[in-house]
Amino acid sequence: MQLNRVILGTYNHMPEGSAEADFERRYQSCWRPYLSVLYRFPEVSSLLHYSGTVLKWLELRHPEFLMLLEEMVLRKQIELLGGAFFSPLLPLLPASDRLGQIELLTTYIRKAFGKRPMGGWLHEYVWEPGFASLLQACGFEYTFLPASRFVKSGAACSERGKPVITEDQGKTIAVFPVDDLGEGPLASMPFESAYEILRAKSPDAALHTILMDSALTVEMWRASGLESPDVMFERSFAWFQRNLLETETTTPQKFFRSMRRFELAYFPSGSSKWGFSPRSLIARGDASRCLYAKMQYVHLLAGQVRGDKSRKKSAHEELWKGQCGEAYWESPEGGILRPELRAAAYSSLLEAEKTTRLRGSFAAGLIQTDIDFDGEREVLYQGTDINCYIHLMGASVFELDSFRSHRNFVDSLPDGQGNSRRSFMDRFFRTGSFREELCDFSGHWYSLHESDKPAQMAVFGSDGAIRTGGRKATLSLRKTYLFRKNGLSVDYELLNLNSEDVSFRFASELNLVPSNTAGFGLILLRDRERLPVDIVHGPEQEPCEGFRIEVPKAKENIEFRSDGVFFLQHEPIFGKPFLPEPFAAGASPDSGVSAGPEQVYQGSRFLCGWDIDLPADGVRRVSLTLEFGT
Numbered sequence: 001m002q003l004n005r006v007i008l009g010t011y012n013h014m015p016e017g018s019a020e021a022d023f024e025r026r027y028q029s030c031w032r033p034y035l036s037v038l039y040r041f042p043e044v045s046s047l048l049h050y051s052g053t054v055l056k057w058l059e060l061r062h063p064e065f066l067m068l069l070e071e072m073v074l075r076k077q078i079e080l081l082g083g084a085f086f087s088p089l090l091p092l093l094p095a096s097d098r099l100g101q102i103e104l105l106t107t108y109i110r111k112a113f114g115k116r117p118m119g120g121w122l123h124e125y126v127w128e129p130g131f132a133s134l135l136q137a138c139g140f141e142y143t144f145l146p147a148s149r150f151v152k153s154g155a156a157c158s159e160r161g162k163p164v165i166t167e168d169q170g171k172t173i174a175v176f177p178v179d180d181l182g183e184g185p186l187a188s189m190p191f192e193s194a195y196e197i198l199r200a201k202s203p204d205a206a207l208h209t210i211l212m213d214s215a216l217t218v219e220m221w222r223a224s225g226l227e228s229p230d231v232m233f234e235r236s237f238a239w240f241q242r243n244l245l246e247t248e249t250t251t252p253q254k255f256f257r258s259m260r261r262f263e264l265a266y267f268p269s270g271s272s273k274w275g276f277s278p279r280s281l282i283a284r285g286d287a288s289r290c291l292y293a294k295m296q297y298v299h300l301l302a303g304q305v306r307g308d309k310s311r312k313k314s315a316h317e318e319l320w321k322g323q324c325g326e327a328y329w330e331s332p333e334g335g336i337l338r339p340e341l342r343a344a345a346y347s348s349l350l351e352a353e354k355t356t357r358l359r360g361s362f363a364a365g366l367i368q369t370d371i372d373f374d375g376e377r378e379v380l381y382q383g384t385d386i387n388c389y390i391h392l393m394g395a396s397v398f399e400l401d402s403f404r405s406h407r408n409f410v411d412s413l414p415d416g417q418g419n420s421r422r423s424f425m426d427r428f429f430r431t432g433s434f435r436e437e438l439c440d441f442s443g444h445w446y447s448l449h450e451s452d453k454p455a456q457m458a459v460f461g462s463d464g465a466i467r468t469g470g471r472k473a474t475l476s477l478r479k480t481y482l483f484r485k486n487g488l489s490v491d492y493e494l495l496n497l498n499s500e501d502v503s504f505r506f507a508s509e510l511n512l513v514p515s516n517t518a519g520f521g522l523i524l525l526r527d528r529e530r531l532p533v534d535i536v537h538g539p540e541q542e543p544c545e546g547f548r549i550e551v552p553k554a555k556e557n558i559e560f561r562s563d564g565v566f567f568l569q570h571e572p573i574f575g576k577p578f579l580p581e582p583f584a585a586g587a588s589p590d591s592g593v594s595a596g597p598e599q600v601y602q603g604s605r606f607l608c609g610w611d612i613d614l615p616a617d618g619v620r621r622v623s624l625t626l627e628f629g630t
Contacts, residue, residue: 007251011214014057030229036068040237046077051087086321104317150164160204162263192239287336295319315355339603350407384485395460395462397422412512413575424624425441425508425510427441459479460479477494480493488626494619500616503612505612509605509606511603522535523548524544525548535604548560560606
């Protein structure tokens with residue numbers, strides 16, 4: 001009787017920036033049940049992958065888990081896979097960062113468990129043909145892709161479940177076909193049920209590889225109707241133990257060593273989950289593109305560090321932490337729509353950037369470069385305490401960094417769909433209101449003018465027409481950014497180019513993310529008074545001379561002031577809900593899983609408006625100053 005072979009396993013990851021409570025929930029509901037139950041079935045083998053983020057958390061919070069893992073590795077019951085430490089989307093990374101992240105996790109596994117991994121895991125099953133040479137260069141002998149990808153490769157032996165060889169520039173790597181319990185007709189089935197279906201479909205298959213994202217444990221358990229995930233896994237492993245005479249659970253290394261001949265196959269770029277290349281993510285939304293551009297820019301800065309190996313290593317490790325894949329796309333658990341994940345990515349990238357700057361020799365100033373790959377050069381102010389990136393479209397700010405709090409305060413997603421809006425956007429409304437808009441200069445292209453202080457001042461200009469009183473009126477807007485140590489000021493000069501008077505409300509729109517939640521204080525500054533206001537239901541049309549944003553336990557607050565009275569309107573923006581734990585809605589209170597989705601705070605929109613009456617050929621100047629402070 002032919003002995004059937006099956007590889008069972010899970011892959012385990014949590015994105016950088018996840019809350020401690022989320023890690024603990026995942027541990028109690030997913031990671032611990034699988035390993036602790038598997039330990040009681042030494043005859044059942046398993047394949048496991050843990051990202052570096054998970055391993056570091058386990059080392060700190062649950063070292064007993066790693067001790068159990070080490071014992072099971074030593075008795076050859078489980079095989080650990082390597083991969084990139086922070087689970088990035090590898091196609092988005094420069095070649096040196098791919099190698100660095102993979103070697104970082106390989107080194108960790110080798111030191112912690114005494115064995116170098118032979119297989120490499122690809123986050124989200126993302127593949128590019130060049131990965132064959134990459135993975136071989138990293139010392140891996142095999143990797144894994146969904147079985148559905150084998151059909152596109154034309155590999156005839158995919159029906160039999162065997163791995164194939166793929167090649168890039170003469171470098172080869174074996175690829176195992178995977179049936180994933182998170183996709184297709186096998187979704188959320190227990191291992192034994194999925195295996196019986198696959199065996200009935202392909203009785204002559206030499207191998208079945210059945211893997212699952214451990215986060216699906218909760219959904220699988222709920223579908224089973226059993227008392228707990230522990231009982232569910234116990235039933236699965238007991239089934240395979242009872243059927244040892246017919247079905248052998250094995251590891252990729254054991255099966256790989258037994259093979260003598262492999263079929264050659266080539267796989268197209270992409271991911272089975274999306275159907276398109278991850279590189280296209282940067283064109284799907286402003287937030288992805290801005291974060292990707294920042295990551296690439298910091299990579300260049302880290303590569304320029306010379307003569308200080310320790311500083312260079314620190315910069316690269318922070319850079320790699322900022323490359324965590326979930327922060328760059330809208331994953332099933334929210335991904336880029338989760339402000340804490342975006343904040344964590346920017347925090348690491350800013351720390352890496354700060355590390356590259358040699359104290360005493362760095363000089364603040366302005367540069368021009370096409371940082372966001374749109375063919376136009378942006379204006380970048382790089383200071384000792386802040387960064388400010390200005391786009392010629394609207395002469396608006398698309399990144400405002402503080403090195404003290406390690407935060408990009410313009411990292412907002414007003415529509416909750418990956419499309420960000422900038423700050424210091426110029427808009428015109430009918431006098432006395434923010435409701436009827438006359439013109440939006442934020443879509444205009446501004447020209448950059450020469451200034452008398454090129455290291456700390458950027459001057460922009462644009463002309464446009466507004467429609468007021470049934471006629472068009474042409475205005476010229478000159479906009480000057482002046483930078484200093486702890487902030488900046490924006491001075492506006494409005495010129496009426498018509499022979500008639502014109503009246504309007506000029507507004508500067510600020511899109512900010514003061515914190516990851518709406519739990520901050522908003523205080524109006526008026527006649528030396530400090531007036532707290534409700535951030536959810538106001539203010540609207542409140543006159544003031546400035547306002548202050550105070551975040552509890554934050555390292556700094558933000559204060560805006562004008563040279564005169566203006567009207568302030570604030571609107572908190574909430575995006576679409578997502579489940580903190582996949583498929584957790586309706587989970588029982590004692591399951592350790594969040595009970596359901598909530599609206600996600602994505603930022604705040606502030607409108608600062610000045611009512612202006614301009615005579616023919618008249619000029620009016622207003623200013624808005626931003627300052628970071630305690």
